Amino acid sequence: MTEWDADARQVLITDGNAYVDTQIGVLHGDAHIYQVAGNATPEEQFRVAVNYLHGGLPDEARRRIRTAVMESGLRSAEVAYRWTLAVLSGRRLADLDADDFAALDHAFAMAEDQPSGRFWRCTAVIQRFVGALSDIGPDGRPNPLSCAEAMRCHAELPENDRVEIERHLDQFLAHILEDDAEQHNSERVRAARMAGDRRTRVPKFFEPDPAPPVRKVPVPTPPGTAWRPLAAAAGIALFALWVLLAALAEVSVLAVLLVPVLLGTGGWYAGRHLMERAYLRSRRDAKEAELVRGERSAIERPGNSAPEEGFTETVTAMIDAAFSQRQPADHRRDAFWRETWGLRAALHGDLVDLYAFSGLPAASVAWLVNHHADDIARRWKAGGLDDFRHDRATAPMAPPAFLGGLTALVGAAVISVLTLLGSQFFALLLTAGMLYAAARVGRHGAMVLYGERRRIALDTAEFDRRWEAEQTAHQRRVAWLADRPTDVEMGQWLALDLAYFKRGAMVESRLTSQEVFTHVILTEAAPGTVRARFVGGPFRHSAYTVLLFLLTGGGVRKVQARLEFASGKFVGEQRENFQYRSIVTAKVKEVSVRFDDGQPRVLSDDAEAVQRDKVVRREALELALFDGSKIRVLVDHFGAETIDRLRESPEDLAGLARESSGVSGALRVLEAVAGEGKEWIALELGRTYRRLARRRSMPSAEQTRRITVPPTPRGPHHRQAPGETPGTAVRHRRSGP
Incomplete structure (x- = not known):
């Protein structure tokens, strides 16, 4: 559907179609990607949740899977695997709370009830990662031997499974993936992100659903007094x-x-x-x-x-x-x-x-x-x-x-x-x-x-x-339009682009994985782009402004670029370094935005200025720096014309917009940095150590259950390495009560 604002009149031409700057919005309906009928089975609801997960919206996936498990009693090894991915996707160990660990324990126990198959094997490896990273010392660092064992089990998985786990757990595993593994992963990302005939198909996503032609019918003219x-x-x-x-x-x-x-x-x-x-x-x-x-x-x-x-x-x-x-x-x-x-x-x-x-x-x-x-x-x-x-x-x-x-x-x-x-x-x-x-x-x-x-x-x-x-x-x-990409594909391409961008920025900055404590990556609609969405999903844009913060022991590296989504090219890269003390505040607030020639301009909070200009009210993550400058990331807004009110809630869509832009996950980190400065890293490690005290007191190795992970199927010419056994023993701690 088209959203037209009186203050946004610039006409853009894309593949022969006219749009009106970034306020335009095309809504594709009846895609059954994020929507199910009211009488849908738990399995159908689970499939929708998986689509959210693949589309880069793990928060919504996590909520829906939990509902399917707790309220509908859905249980399987795949449910356990997808649930663990949804809980950990895009998050650090420090971001997990008691409810998250309870969900992980529930999922691990569910997988152990069906100890066979691909999904059980992947869940077992994730359980090893959680156990290894939870076994941290006072310095906040995990036990290297436990991490090495978890990585060995991870390496036994098929490549597609390894790629999926690494893509979702990039933040969680940031400190235990070696640089050579990161490099190998980035090569896979480079090849995968332009797969699926992306250049040709992405422009079709922003094409509206064509209305069926309506036959013209002449209207008879009344004869009058003839x-x-x-x-x-x-x-x-x-x-x-x-x-x-x-x-x-x-x-x-x-x-x-x-x-x-x-x-x-x-x-x-x-x-x-x-x-x-x-x-x-x-x-x-x-x-x-x-x-x-x-x-x-x-x-x-x-x-x-x-x-x-x-x-x-x-x-x-x-x-x-x-x-x-x-x-x-x-x-x-x-x-x-x-x-x-x-x-x-x-x-x-x-x-x-x-x-x-x-x-x-x-x-x-x-x-x-x-x-x-x-x-x-x-x-x-x-x-x-x-x-x-x-x-x-x-x-x-x-x-x-x-x-x-x-x-x-x-x-x-x-x-x-x-x-x-x-x-x-x-x-x-x-x-x-x-x-x-x-x-x-x-x-x-x-x-x-x-x-x-x-x-x-x-x-x-x-x-x-x-x-x-x-x-x-x-x-x-x-x-x-028959091969128009789904929102899931668009979300996967975007996730691969962001992973590629982060790795490239680290290489350019000569930073290793161990030197980057964490990273924050944010996206917003680039000026002069078009946008479209499926019912139940977020807006996808033809171009993004990508903002990456690499938080290291020495300060913050900020890298910004424009992503042309169809071609996957990053252009106009800008770099900036500043100290932690330079960040004064970080908050999400509502701002007034006016579009001038397709360029979004945030107005001041002066009432007279806002009244004088025709504006759109939008949420923005605002980072105020010590020198008085501000870094803003605008969150997508949903006009009345771009919402299917019979199947969508404006409040839920606002949450999807915050999640897809990265604002939801970034706010907690940037707020802590603004409040604690350089000491934030040490304080964060200490908080994580204290919060995980209960998990460190779990049963000893003699009381743990031993699970044998079947080996990855090999080709007929595979030669068994010295010491390699038909099954790989993976030892898991039992979940807490």
Whole structure:
């Protein structure tokens, strides 16, 4: 769906479609990625939660999986595995609270009930990691032997499983992954992040769902008072015929029988031809008015919904953008705009009449704008916009039916004259005069009624041909969008991009994994981008501003760049270093944002300034530095037009926006840094040591349960390494009570 704000009018052109800077929002529905029916089974609800996890939204996945387990009793090794990933994804050991450890214990116990298969094996390895990292000393560092054993078990997993675990547990495992393992992982990330024909498919994500074409139906024009002169003419003609027949009856019975037949036959064929010629001339004039002034025949307006706010303006912008792309680059440009003005105005009127009142968003007819723009531009280049001027605008001068009708009229006149010339000449003159008067009186009414019937028939045939062409174009559009990426794919690509960006920044800064205590990565919509989302999911953007904070023992490394999402390129990289004491405050607040030429500008909190400018209220993570400067990361906002209120909650969507931007996870770290300064690292290690005291007092090794992890399936040519056994023994502590 399209969201149009009065203060955001810049038109952007993307793949032939016009959008209005970052306030535009395309909503894709009925994708069944994040939505299930009210009577969905626990398994279906679990699949939705897994989609959230894969899409980079672990908080929502964690909440949904917990609900499926605790309320619906869902249990399996896969549920245990996905639950552990959701709890640990994107989080550090210090971020886990008692509820998180309870969830992990529950998941580990669930996996131990089904000790076989891929998911159990992966869960067992994660349990080893949790146990090893929980076994820390007063300095906050884990036991190296336990970590080495956990890494050995991790290395036995298939590569795809290792990649998935490392991607979700990148923060959790940051200090035990060696740099060579990080380098190997980054090579896999580099290859995976552009897989799946990303360059071609990503732009399709931001294309709106094409609305099915609506058939144009002509609206009959009420005849009004046109029937009155026609009725008067019919009365005069009947009286004239009665006078003529009465006079003929006194002279010749044969003439009485022959003349009415000839008059009726001749009048029908000759009169119909003359009216057809007159109507075709008027239709040519109507086509001229459409080409020059954009005047159209009346059509029905389907639907009774109130038009979307800004629908008319959005359609205008899309038409202008579409024709801008198709205008010639030479001196004929002015002629192109001048000669297509009427057709553009008529197209605008058609789109508003057919779609504005059907409850459809303006963006859904973007494909239709491009279809007609292509057709009009092609006809203009071929010189075919005024073909109607060169066609025969009237019926043939002398078709056989018309000649036959004239012959019948002449025959009736000759018979009447020869019969009445000697005895009833006055009756002959009276009849001729009244027939002429009837023709003059009834001409206008006959043309109105005949022309309206012909207009409906010709318009219907023309509109049917147009609708069939639109149907074909719509089918092509739907087929082109068939491989549009899902939100899950978009989220996975973004996660890989951020991992690639972080690793590249560490390499450029010559930092090892052990030197980076933790990192914070934030994203926001880059200026001048388009955005789209599936029902139940966050907005995805065609470009992001990525902000990375590497927190080391010596200070903070800040790296910022713009990510062009379709190509995966990071451009405009900026670097900055500062001390911990430079961070004064970190908080999430609501700010007033105005878009100037596609650039978001945060206004001051001065009431007068806010009142003077038209603004959008948005949440932002604000980091205030000692020198008075501020670093802001804007969180996506959801306008009323971009929410499916039957299936979505604005509050839930706001939480998804904070999570997808990284603000939710970053706030706690940056608040602690702002409050504690350089001592934050030591204090954080001490807090973690004290919080994990209970887990360090778990049963001893002799009381633990021994679990044998089956080896990874090997190829037929695999040679067993010295000391390698068919099963790898992995020792796990039992979960606490």
